[in-house]
Amino acid sequence: MDLGIKGKKVIVTAASKGIGYAIAKRFLEEGAKVIISSHDENNLVKAYNKLKEISNNVDYIKADLMNPQDVKALIHNGYEKLGGLDVLAYVTGSPKPGNIFSLSDKDWLDAFYLLLFSAVIAVREAGQLMSSGGRIILSTSITLRQPIDNLDLSNVVRLSLAGLIKVASRELGPKGILVNGIMPGWTRTERVDQIVKDRAMREGKKEEEVIKDIVKDVPLGRLGEPEEIANVAIFLASNLSTYINGVLIPVDGGAIRGVF
Template sequence: MDLGIKGKRVLVTASSKGIGFATARRFLEEGAIVTISSHNAESLNAAYEKLKDIGQVYKIIADLNEPTEVSELVKGSYEKMGGLDVTVYVTGSPKPGNVLELSDADWRAGFNLLLLSAVIVVRESAKLMKSGGRIILSTSMTLKQPIDNLDLSNVIRLSLAGLIKSASRELGSRGILINGVMPGWTLTERVNQLAKDRAKREGKTEEQVISEIVREVPLRRIGLPEEVANVILFLSSSLSTYVTGALIPVDGGIIRGTL
C-alpha cells in the first residue's frame, strides 16, 4: 500500500535508540528522507551506521535540554534535507523519583526536556512547513495514568495534551496536522533501566518486575518500538488526512481510563 510517505523529508528527534530509532528506520523503509538526532555522538554515529544502507539519512547532534540546540536542530534538518514535511518529536527519559525526592533543579531539567523542547520543536517546525505538514509528538501512557516514581513524567507530560490541542487549532488552516501517541511499556533500553531501578527499590528481581508489568497489560506482553513507530507512520501518511489534535495510546490496553 502506498502510504504517501515516499520522498517526504522527516526529522525524528531522540532517535539513536529505542522508539525514535525504530521510527526513523520505518520511515526510511517507506522511502522517506530522514534526519536522526541525539545528544551523544557515539550512539548517534552507531545509529547512522545501522541506517545508512536503508535510505537517505542525515544526523545532527543536539541536546533536547538546551533550547538553542533544539531550534538549531529543526533548522539544520530543514537545510540538510532541503525542506521539512514531517517532524516526529521523541525525547529522552526524565530522572525517576517522586515529588518528595525531586529537587527544584530536577523539575527545571524535566521541564526543559519534556515540555520546552516540545514547544520549540512544534513552533520551529511549523515556521518551516510552508505548504502543510505533519507533526507527531511521542509522549507516554503517564499522560493518562501515573506510574509510581516517575513523577516528572506524570506531571509535566500532561501539558503536551494542551500543546497538541492548542497547536492543532492554530495550524489546521495551514494544512499542518499535529497529533500525539502515548506509548505503553515498550521494549527498549529505557524499560530495562526502569526495571532495574524498581527492582532495587522494591527488593525484587528484574524478572519479577517485568512479569508484574506484563500481568497488567491486557495483551500480556511488552510492546515493540516498531509497534509505536507504525502508528506514528499512520499519522504521517495519506491514511490520516482528517486526524488532528488527537492523542492515540499504543499501550496493549494498559491505560484503564475509558476516555
C-alpha cells in the same frame, strides 16, 4: 499500498535508540529522507551507521533537547539539509524518576526544558517552516492519562503536551499541518531493559518475573515493541490519516483503564 511517505522529508528527535530509533527506521523503510538527532554523538553515529544499512537517505544532527538554541538549530539545519520539512517526529529522553518529596527544584526545571519547552520550540519552528502543510507527531507517554508511581516528572510535566498538541492543531491546522500525539505504554527499549535489570537485582528476582509484574495490568500481557509505536507514527504521517488532528493515541496494549 502507497502510504504517501516515500520522499517525505522527516526529522526524528531522540532517535539514537529506542522509540525514536524505531520511528526513524520505519520512515527509512517507507522511502522517506530522514535526519536523526540525539545529544550523545557516539550513540548518534552508531545509530546513523546502522540506519545507513537500510537506506542512504539518512543523515544526523547532534542536538541537546535541554538546550533551546540546539532545538531551534536542529529544526532549521534539518530543514536546510533535507531541502524542506514534511514531518517532525518528536521524541525526548526520559525524565528522572522520583516523587514530589525526592525530586529537587532543579529536577522540575530540567523536566520542563526536556519535555515541554523543547517541544514548544520544535513545534513553533517546524510550524513556521512547513510552508506546504505537514505532520507533527509528538511521542509522549501513557502517564498523560494514567500516572505511574515514582515517575512524577512525567506524570505532571507531560500533561502539558496534551495542551500543546491541542493548541498547535488549532493554530497550524489552517496551514494544512496536522498535529497529533502518541502515548506509548511499557515498551521494550534499552531503557526499559535497564529498569528491568535494576529491579531484578534490587528485588532478587529473575528478569522475566519483573516483566510479568510490570505487565500484570496490561490486557495483552506483554511489553510493546518499539516498532509497534513506530507503526502508529507512520500512520499519523501517512495519507491514511488526513482528517486526524489534535488527538493523542495510546499504544499501550490496553493498559490505560480510563474510558476517556
